[in-house]
Every structure is written in structure tokens, then in C-alpha cells.
Amino acid sequence: MPFVIAPRLLKTILSLGIALGVAFAPSIAAAQATIQTQATWALLMDADTQSVLFEKNADQLMSPASMAKIMTAELVFKELKDGKLKLDDTMVISENAWRKGGAPSSGSKMFAALHSHVRVEDLLRGLIVQSGNDAAIALAEGLAGSEDVFATMMTKRARELGMRDSTFTNSWGRFDPQQKVTARDLAKLANYVIKTYPDYYKYFGETEFTWNKIRQLNRNPLLTMNIGADGLKTGNIDDSGFGLVGSAVENGQRLILVINGVKTARDRSEEARKLLNWGMRAFDSKNIFAAGEVVGSAKVYGGNIGSVDLVTELPVRVLVPRGSSERLTGRIVYTGPLIPPIRQGDEVARLRVFRGNVQAFDAPLKAATDVATGSLNQRALDAGMEYFSGLIRKYVFKS
Known part of the structure; x- marks a missing residue:
């Protein structure tokens, strides 16, 4: 499947973009002007x-x-x-x-x-x-x-x-x-x-x-x-x-x-x-997330829970040029929804932070908890949701 971002995760990403949108850094093109x-x-x-x-x-x-x-x-x-x-x-x-x-x-x-x-x-x-x-x-x-x-x-x-x-x-x-x-x-x-x-x-x-x-x-x-x-x-x-x-x-x-x-x-x-x-x-270091901090969540298909929290194993730190003001934005990317069983510590997604259109940081995200296979009813419900989501992507959001 292509990369999928669940609605809850999209909210997390938007929040991340706002949180990082403090006066940090210009795009790399502006930095390279010097x-x-x-x-x-x-x-x-x-x-x-x-x-x-x-x-x-x-x-x-x-x-x-x-x-x-x-x-x-x-x-x-x-x-x-x-x-x-x-x-x-x-x-x-x-x-x-x-x-x-x-x-x-x-x-x-x-x-x-x-x-x-x-x-x-x-x-x-x-x-x-x-x-x-x-x-x-x-x-x-x-x-x-x-x-x-x-x-x-x-x-x-x-x-x-x-x-x-x-x-x-x-x-x-x-x-x-x-x-x-x-x-x-x-x-x-x-x-x-x-x-x-x-x-x-x-x-x-x-x-x-x-x-x-x-x-x-x-x-x-x-x-x-x-x-x-x-x-x-x-x-x-x-x-x-x-x-x-x-x-x-x-x-x-x-x-x-x-x-x-x-x-x-x-x-x-x-x-x-x-x-x-x-x-x-020419650069300053900005700390964004501490090691082990929950960054967001990923949707789970057919699990005993509907989503799993994602944590970063190492601190998330980004270098930004001094003396400018442009927002940093973040994306959580995974191929999904994720299929259980998932074990705590499994690498299931990646966090990518961008400075302008340049990727300034890329690191793995790991599952914060175990996710077991759900009941038959839960799997059937998830299957139905994924089927209708696929129809929406195909007929509503197609280019």
C-alpha cells in the first residue's frame, strides 16, 4: 500500500507543524545565500x-x-x-x-x-x-x-x-x-x-x-x-x-x-x-523531542487496539541557521495501517522534520506498546473501514 496517514495522525502532524513553527530557520536556499x-x-x-x-x-x-x-x-x-x-x-x-x-x-x-x-x-x-x-x-x-x-x-x-x-x-x-x-x-x-x-x-x-x-x-x-x-x-x-x-x-x-x-x-x-x-x-541546535517521548500515533488494522503510540529512541534535534525566521514542519510516515502482532520497540514509522522544502531530520519511530491481533469482530470492522476508506481515496481524492 502507499503511505497512509490516519485522521488522528494528521491532527498530530498539524500540531507538530504549529509547535515547530516558531521563529527558527529559513529555507536552505536562504541559508546558502551566505x-x-x-x-x-x-x-x-x-x-x-x-x-x-x-x-x-x-x-x-x-x-x-x-x-x-x-x-x-x-x-x-x-x-x-x-x-x-x-x-x-x-x-x-x-x-x-x-x-x-x-x-x-x-x-x-x-x-x-x-x-x-x-x-x-x-x-x-x-x-x-x-x-x-x-x-x-x-x-x-x-x-x-x-x-x-x-x-x-x-x-x-x-x-x-x-x-x-x-x-x-x-x-x-x-x-x-x-x-x-x-x-x-x-x-x-x-x-x-x-x-x-x-x-x-x-x-x-x-x-x-x-x-x-x-x-x-x-x-x-x-x-x-x-x-x-x-x-x-x-x-x-x-x-x-x-x-x-x-x-x-x-x-x-x-x-x-x-x-x-x-x-x-x-x-x-x-x-x-x-x-x-x-x-x-552558522547554525544553532534546537531540541524538539526528548528521547522516549511520544511523537504521535499510527493506525492499526485488525488489532486489539485501534492505534499505537510512536516514540523516538533518541532525542530529536535539528540544526537551524542563525538569525532568520521560517517554520519547521514535521511528518510521520508509515506504510499502513499497521498489521499486528506488533511488539513494543518495533520500528514501524519514521519522523521527518523539514526546514522549508529540505529534510532536516529523519529518524525511526518505534511502537510504545505491544499490539495483539484483535477479535474476529474487530478485524471485520477494520476491514470494512479500510474498504470504504479505499473507495473514498479512489473516487473522492483521485486526481
Whole structure:
């Protein structure tokens, strides 16, 4: 069924919109009037609330270049966390990995020797710190047997993480017209990696790595700017220009930045610094709901009760630009009506808060109580109500 909002829930949403309609923030277009970027694609996001502070062509497809290696790293991190792989395990540098990504190639590399056995941890550092194409291919072959199979795994995993628009065809960022991502998807991936793999995310903050007696510096310019940066990856190919996925923490607030399509490495550094500094200083935090607070309710079909209260597990906090006045509005979205049995704590809906037409917050809502299957009479009554509701939607509200 399509998303359905019950009448009682609609009242809740209207109340939420009024409650949030205090002098908070302008639309993102007004906020962005104070900041511009040379980048063709860009997105700046608060990691905690996932509030979008700035965006430019954030949903348009682009070539990720070596930023694709964040997806490669995530798959390796998952295998490590699940206990299917160990840092001391070794993988072979095949002729394919050596020839395409190693010493004979012109791209970035960790200079792993042909047919050598390299520890997974060293390959990860080669992948992340040195942006080694040979390391990326070796990890792909070690986990999946071939680059093509691994690329399929990358795209499948991207969908699991909610990266709706991104497709991967190789593990190291080689140009391929089919390998495309969006800035929004890369920001979502970065946020997931940071929160899910703290033990492995640290590699993104290492400033150098030496392999085969060759010392190489991390290409991420943010790490040396003294702005609290601790990751993630740069990229550069002719098709998309210079890009970067970065993250920085200041006074407990973490921002995630994606830019791409900048003309030079120097411009990339300055644009990234500018946007991060602006994001840290141009916004205030507004608390809307406390953790565990009832936000609204959702209609239940065939249950022992007609609706279930919805609660948020974490505090709802939204970042809003300073010194303006536009209302925030909220929506509770679910596919419904909900079908029992429903257990307390089940994720059954989402709360979305908008600043103008920009989604500033999105979080799951959970059932506050158990809902059991209702009696035969209750189910029959609900069936009749849903049937007539369907007729009204079809014949009265049809376009």
C-alpha cells in the first residue's frame, strides 16, 4: 500500500507543524545565500541529526574516483566486525592487482610485490592512507574471488545501507560510465562507517603509512588543517575533477562534507575548509523531542487496539541557521495501517522534520506498546473501514 496517514495522525502532524513553527530557520536556499562553492556537487551534513546544512546537485550522479574506496573499506570492516576476517589474515597480490593497480600502473599504489602475501591490516592502510589501487583490487579478490563479483557486492551493500542511487563496477575508482554515486549517498556511507566501525575508522585519520620502505602521506588535506578533521578520502579523475569526503569534529559536533568537481587540489582544500568552518559556526541546535517521548500515533488494522503510540529512541534535534525566521514542519510516515502482532520497540514509522522544502531530520519511530491481533469482530470492522476508506481515496481524492 502507499503511505497512509490516519485522521488522528494528521491532527498530530498539524500540531507538530504549529509547535515547530516558531521563529527558527529559513529555507536552505536562504541559508546558502551566505555561502557558495566552486564544487559542482556538494553536501554538508550534521552527523548526529543528519541535518543537511548545504547542498548543491547532491542527488545528481557523478563519478566517485577513489572515494569509491570508502565502500570497499566498509565491506572489509563488516567482515572484520562479523568475525569472518582477521587483521592478521593475508591476501595475495595477484598479477591482476599488481599490473592494474601496482608498480606497472600510473595510479596511486602501495607498491605491494607481485605474488606476495600481505596482511589485511596493511592492505587496509594501503587502501585508505595511500589510496592504493593495488590494495583495493587485492582486497576485492581476497573477499569475492574477482573484481566483478566484489563490485556486485558493493552495489548490493550500498542498497542495504540506503544508498538508493549509487552503482559500483570496481573497487578502486577507475573510471567507468556505469560507476556513479551521489553526494548524498556518499555522506550517508561516511556517517555509517564512522558510527558503526570506530575501531577501524581510525585508519582514515592516519597521516602517513610506510610500505616496502616507501613513506607516503595521506592525500586528505583536511588532516593537517587543525580543524578537527579525522577522515575520510579524496578522489580525482578527469571525468569528475577533484573531490573529497571529509569529516571534522568541533565542540562535540561532527560534520560530514562531500564535494566533487573542483578544478585543482588546492581549490578542493580551500572549498572544504570554507564549508566546514561555515557549518560549525552558522547554525544553532534546537531540541524538539526528548528521547522516549511520544511523537504521535499510527493506525492499526485488525488489532486489539485501534492505534499505537510512536516514540523516538533518541532525542530529536535539528540544526537551524542563525538569525532568520521560517517554520519547521514535521511528518510521520508509515506504510499502513499497521498489521499486528506488533511488539513494543518495533520500528514501524519514521519522523521527518523539514526546514522549508529540505529534510532536516529523519529518524525511526518505534511502537510504545505491544499490539495483539484483535477479535474476529474487530478485524471485520477494520476491514470494512479500510474498504470504504479505499473507495473514498479512489473516487473522492483521485486526481
